[in-house]
Amino acid sequence: MANFYLKSFNKEEKQLEPKKSTVDFILNYSKALKVTKYEDIQFETLLN
Numbered sequence: 001m002a003n004f005y006l007k008s009f010n011k012e013e014k015q016l017e018p019k020k021s022t023v024d025f026i027l028n029y030s031k032a033l034k035v036t037k038y039e040d041i042q043f044e045t046l047l048n
Contacts, residue, residue: 032048
């Protein structure tokens with residue numbers, strides 16, 4: 001039973017590389033996002 005859990009997987013791991021446009025979109029979105037907390041309420045505002 002222990003051998004079943006210790007079995008190694010020799011599969012090739014594929015490295016995913018996002019497009020530059022995808023990375024730029026996520027970075028720009030995170031820069032424009034403003035989160036304001038007031039008491040127990042959280043406001044998310046997207047600043048353009």
